[in-house]
Amino acid sequence: MIKKKTYDLNKFFFKSIKKSQPFTKVKLAISQDEKIAWHNYKSKWISNEFSRQYGHKLRSTSQAILTTSKTIIKDNPKLTVRLKKTNEIHIPIIVIDRYLKIPISSKILKDISKKRIIIFTSKKNKKSRDLTKLGCELVYFKLNKMNKFNLKNLFKKIYSLKIADVLVEAGGILFTDLIKNKLVDELHIFRSNIYIGHKGKPAILKNKINDLKLSIQEKKIFKNDFYYKYNLI
Numbered sequence: 001m002i003k004k005k006t007y008d009l010n011k012f013f014f015k016s017i018k019k020s021q022p023f024t025k026v027k028l029a030i031s032q033d034e035k036i037a038w039h040n041y042k043s044k045w046i047s048n049e050f051s052r053q054y055g056h057k058l059r060s061t062s063q064a065i066l067t068t069s070k071t072i073i074k075d076n077p078k079l080t081v082r083l084k085k086t087n088e089i090h091i092p093i094i095v096i097d098r099y100l101k102i103p104i105s106s107k108i109l110k111d112i113s114k115k116r117i118i119i120f121t122s123k124k125n126k127k128s129r130d131l132t133k134l135g136c137e138l139v140y141f142k143l144n145k146m147n148k149f150n151l152k153n154l155f156k157k158i159y160s161l162k163i164a165d166v167l168v169e170a171g172g173i174l175f176t177d178l179i180k181n182k183l184v185d186e187l188h189i190f191r192s193n194i195y196i197g198h199k200g201k202p203a204i205l206k207n208k209i210n211d212l213k214l215s216i217q218e219k220k221i222f223k224n225d226f227y228y229k230y231n232l233i
């Protein structure tokens, strides 16, 4: 029993050492019909404030947040931990931005002295130099034949940067790629009762959450939202 508890507490540590890659949790707020955003990417919450508060708890127990250029551009999130209204904690943020599209005015780049910002990119240009001057860590990575990063290599690189536990906060395109590469350890789903419709952006491309091999670990109700924590099998 004690052994199991210790293992649960340190599972990210054991898993990350074994694989030399970070323990990876994905957090997704989804609609009834498994969409993560509206067709025009309009900025609107899918989950309620109680779910979002729990989302901050998940951030607070992670070593870094991993996101994409697209989520930064569409949402302009702060990606800080706000467990209390008066208190904002900055944790490292990793951005996958192959063509360096994120605006310099993005909220994540404010208060940069208080946090670590790591940007994976293929571009070495004036913008990359400006971002470095600002205090970002730029990691140059080659694109493969599909013009994408090899995510397995990218995750090994994250681990080598001394980050052993990440919370992914991005859309369905990255989530689908992570699943394909078997890089997800834990899935945190907040399912709301709203319906977005077939034009909405899917949580997972050409698939449903229930098609994944999942083992349920926890279930909670946050007013009208259902929260599920799964391990990927």
Ligand SMILES: NC(=O)c1ccc[n+]([C@@H]2O[C@H](COP(=O)([O-])OP(=O)(O)OC[C@H]3O[C@@H](n4cnc5c(N)ncnc54)[C@H](OP(=O)(O)O)[C@@H]3O)[C@@H](O)[C@H]2O)c1
Residues within 6 Å of the ligand: 027, 028, 029, 030, 035, 036, 037, 038, 041, 046, 068, 069, 070, 071, 074, 075, 096, 097, 098, 099, 101, 147, 148, 149, 150, 151, 169, 170, 171, 172, 173, 174, 175, 177, 201
């Ligand atoms: N409901 C939620 O929980 C939640 C959470 C976060 C975000 N969102 C929403 O999700 C929407 C975006 O979702 P999305 O599915 O369209 O996009 P996404 O998954 O956030 O990002 C896709 C982009 O990430 C980059 N990318 C992904 N895999 C890559 C790889 N292997 N190599 C290189 N680059 C890679 C590419 O960026 P580039 O094309 O720019 O190079 C790609 O276009 C936004 O509206 C955001 O608000 C929802």
